[in-house]
Amino acid sequence: MLPKFRLRHRDVVCQQAVELVTDYLEGALSWADRRRFERHLAGCPHCTEYLAQMRKTIELTGSVRPDDLSPQVQDEFIAIYRQWRADPDAGRPAS
Amino acid sequence: MRGGHKLSPVEQDTDAELLGRLRAGDEQAFVVLVRRHHAAMVQLASSFVPSVAVAEEVAQDTWVAVLRGISAFEGRSSLRTWLLRILVNRARTAGQRERRTVAVGDGEPAVDAARFDETGHWQYPPERWIEEADDRLSAAKMADRIRSAIEDLPARQREVVTLRDVEGLSSEEVCSVLEISEGNQRVLLHRGRSRLRQVIETEFGRP
Numbered sequence: 001m002l003p004k005f006r007l008r009h010r011d012v013v014c015q016q017a018v019e020l021v022t023d024y025l026e027g028a029l030s031w032a033d034r035r036r037f038e039r040h041l042a043g044c045p046h047c048t049e050y051l052a053q054m055r056k057t058i059e060l061t062g063s064v065r066p067d068d069l070s071p072q073v074q075d076e077f078i079a080i081y082r083q084w085r086a087d088p089d090a091g092r093p094a095s
Numbered sequence: 096m097r098g099g100h101k102l103s104p105v106e107q108d109t110d111a112e113l114l115g116r117l118r119a120g121d122e123q124a125f126v127v128l129v130r131r132h133h134a135a136m137v138q139l140a141s142s143f144v145p146s147v148a149v150a151e152e153v154a155q156d157t158w159v160a161v162l163r164g165i166s167a168f169e170g171r172s173s174l175r176t177w178l179l180r181i182l183v184n185r186a187r188t189a190g191q192r193e194r195r196t197v198a199v200g201d202g203e204p205a206v207d208a209a210r211f212d213e214t215g216h217w218q219y220p221p222e223r224w225i226e227e228a229d230d231r232l233s234a235a236k237m238a239d240r241i242r243s244a245i246e247d248l249p250a251r252q253r254e255v256v257t258l259r260d261v262e263g264l265s266s267e268e269v270c271s272v273l274e275i276s277e278g279n280q281r282v283l284l285h286r287g288r289s290r291l292r293q294v295i296e297t298e299f300g301r302p
Contacts, residue, residue, distance in 0.1 A: 013211075013214065013215035013216055014211060014215055014216050014217045015204075015206070015208070015211040015215035015216075016215065018204075018205045018206045018289075019204070019205050019285070021205070021285070021289075022281055022284055022285035022288060022289075023281060023285075026266065026281055026284075028277075028281060046217045046220035046221060047217075049220070049221050049223065049225075050206075050221045052225055053221055053224070053225060053292050053295075053296070054288060054289075054292055056225050056228055057241070057288055057291050057292040057295060058260055058288060060228065060234065060237050060238050060241050060295070061238075061241050061245070061256065061260040061261060061288075061291060062260055062261065062263065063234070063238045064238050064241055064242045064245070064261050066133075066134030066135050066138070066261070067134050068130060068134075069129065069130050069133060069134070073133075074126060074129075074130070076155075077125065077126060077129045077133075077155075077158065078122065078125075078126065080155070080158060080159060080162070081122050081125045081126075081162065082122070084159065084162040084163070085120070085122075088162075088163065089163075
């Protein structure tokens with residue numbers, strides 16, 4: 001006979017598991033849900049692959065670098081900086 | 096200063112170190128900070144305003160505000176959180192977008208329902224692509240594809256994914272910058288990441 005908790009708590013199916021992935025990775029699942037999720041993974045190679053793909057997606061997203069500044073834009077910022085140094089309160093309403 | 100040499104700021108310096116140099120009047124520190132954060136700021140601002148040109152303007156105004164506020168900045172939040180908050184406030188004003196009431200629960204699934212059978216088990220399981228990502232060239236292609244897929248995300252998802260996964264902010268920082276709850280942040284992150292995974296699977300997956 002199955003232990004009681006397995007009867008009380010419905011097991012997670014794949015379609016639910018994929019919706020729990022982010023909460024799982026963020027550590028936002030309750031202890032019980034975390035256990036249900038991990039129990040599902042242990043028996044489901046597809047969802048295990050899915051979780052690995054989500055982790056890889058996050059890793060790849062982290063490797064996206066924003067474009068570097070063009071020399072012109074960089075020069076504009078140097079001008080902004082020098083203007084501010086010359087007159088730190090320029091354009092500020094008098095208090 | 097070590098060995099009496101004047102150290103110029105390098106990319107590896109932390110924001111806090113650069114902030115210290117900036118306060119001491121180091122122009123190069125400002126340039127390094129701008130190079131580090133400006134592109135992400137423009138991207139974030141473009142969620143709120145009608146054009147990239149306006150987003151550029153908002154981001155530039157933010158830097159001016161940062162310079163003016165630098166002596167009053169108390170460092171209770173990180174420099175990045177501080178400047179992104181200034182940016183979002185200005186972008187909202189520029190875009191005249193109301194403080195957004197969050198409607199995130201659009202029920203969009205992480206994976207197309209048609210890929211599961213009627214019992215909720217995989218009928219068309221994830222195609223494989225992780226092994227390919229181990230190859231550096233393929234990984235670079237995938238990252239490129241992700242970069243353009245981020246642009247195509249709905250605005251709110253794009254903001255959260257950019258801040259969390261591209262810029263590497265913590266969830267607390269993202270909530271503070273965007274003024275959203277932890278729960279909404281997670282839902283948006285989930286939708287956004289799920290879409291990106293699907294884009295990679297569609298393009299690179301093998302059954």
